[in-house]
Amino acid sequence: MSRSTKRIFHQIRQFSHFLRISPLVQEALRNGKGVVALESTVITHGLPYPHNLKTAQELEEQVKSSGSQPATIALIDGNIHVGLDDSQLEQVATTKNAVKVSTRDIAKTLVRKELGGTTVAATMRIAHAAGIQFFATGGIGGVHRGAEQTFDISADLQELARTPVCVVCSGVKSILDIPKTIEYLETNSVNCVVFGKENIFPSFFTSKSESEGQFCTTCFDEIIALQETSAQLGFSAGTLLACPIPEKFAADGQVIQTAIDQALKEAKDQNVNSQRVTPFILARVNELTKGASMKTNIALLKNNAKIAGELANRKANSNK
Numbered sequence: 001m002s003r004s005t006k007r008i009f010h011q012i013r014q015f016s017h018f019l020r021i022s023p024l025v026q027e028a029l030r031n032g033k034g035v036v037a038l039e040s041t042v043i044t045h046g047l048p049y050p051h052n053l054k055t056a057q058e059l060e061e062q063v064k065s066s067g068s069q070p071a072t073i074a075l076i077d078g079n080i081h082v083g084l085d086d087s088q089l090e091q092v093a094t095t096k097n098a099v100k101v102s103t104r105d106i107a108k109t110l111v112r113k114e115l116g117g118t119t120v121a122a123t124m125r126i127a128h129a130a131g132i133q134f135f136a137t138g139g140i141g142g143v144h145r146g147a148e149q150t151f152d153i154s155a156d157l158q159e160l161a162r163t164p165v166c167v168v169c170s171g172v173k174s175i176l177d178i179p180k181t182i183e184y185l186e187t188n189s190v191n192c193v194v195f196g197k198e199n200i201f202p203s204f205f206t207s208k209s210e211s212e213g214q215f216c217t218t219c220f221d222e223i224i225a226l227q228e229t230s231a232q233l234g235f236s237a238g239t240l241l242a243c244p245i246p247e248k249f250a251a252d253g254q255v256i257q258t259a260i261d262q263a264l265k266e267a268k269d270q271n272v273n274s275q276r277v278t279p280f281i282l283a284r285v286n287e288l289t290k291g292a293s294m295k296t297n298i299a300l301l302k303n304n305a306k307i308a309g310e311l312a313n314r315k316a317n318s319n320k
């Protein structure tokens with residue numbers, strides 16, 4: 001048994017009682033095909049029905065058309081599912097009282113047999129347990145504005161600090177504090193790469209923020225080498241690959257920024273806190289921008305799924 005196969009078995013053992021890996025994902029892992037994890041909080045809490053279901057299906061299609069196997073992850077009826085069939089995907093998209101599951105909530109959600117949409121943190125942890133190295137999403141959680149008072153820092157950052165998965169995203173949502181988030185990633189030795197020709201960290205809805213990443217590249221082989229070298233060095237942190245939204249999809253940054261400022265003020269006035277902040281702000285910004293932010297969100301999700309699919313496929317082929 002090779003070292004990497006042994007490593008995967010060790011990871012799976014910890015989760016084995018609960019892991020339900022779909023036949024297609026199992027086959028892809030066994031055959032060394034590229035596999036891309038997809039999160040489900042964006043389905044349960046990020047987008048309204050029926051856009052959530054349609055987007056979840058489109059993301060899987062993007063990964064497939066890039067030559068890789070999608071593995072959407074969710075908690076259903078006391079089990080952790082890696083790869084969902086059509087009816088499970090529909091169940092995740094239509095269950096009204098689904099819970100948002102970060103790493104802390106995995107155990108509680110299994111005990112209560114609730115339907116759980118996994119955040120970036122929980123999806124990373126589960127993907128790693130299943131032996132999946134690439135994961136696509138829209139944006140990660142980060143350091144919230146005003147965190148010096150509230151201590152509100154997403155568990156996504158902690159997970160990036162300890163789980164060696166490459167998260168392909170559009171950086172940090174502009175509702176958060178981007179410079180502080182990048183500082184936190186640096187403190188925790190997370191590889192922080194901008195996918196592009198300029199080292200300008202994206203701002204989720206728009207392609208540019210005022211911050212820089214660690215470096216920029218457009219070379220898949222370099223990103224794969226970075227992950228491999230980090231593993232060889234014994235580093236356990238993950239890699240953040242920040243992909244700016246293509247300009248043709250970028251919504252008017254100022255319109256969205258104004259909506260974000262208003263939504264943040266409303267969240268504060270209404271005492272919305274902790275895990276409820278992100279879904280509240282995203283929904284409110286979508287209302288205030290009359291749907292423009294959702295369209296942009298879906299476009300960047302699809303772009304990221306395509307890049308992650310190509311990256312995983314490239315890595316799979318380089319192993320052959």
Ligand code: PSU
Nearest residue numbers: 041042046119120138139141154155275
């Ligand atoms: N970005 C979106 N929609 C989402 C999220 C991010 O456009 O639904 C979700 C992701 O699952 C992310 C989570 O991991 O929000 C972060 O939440 P929190 O700040 O509570 O950790």
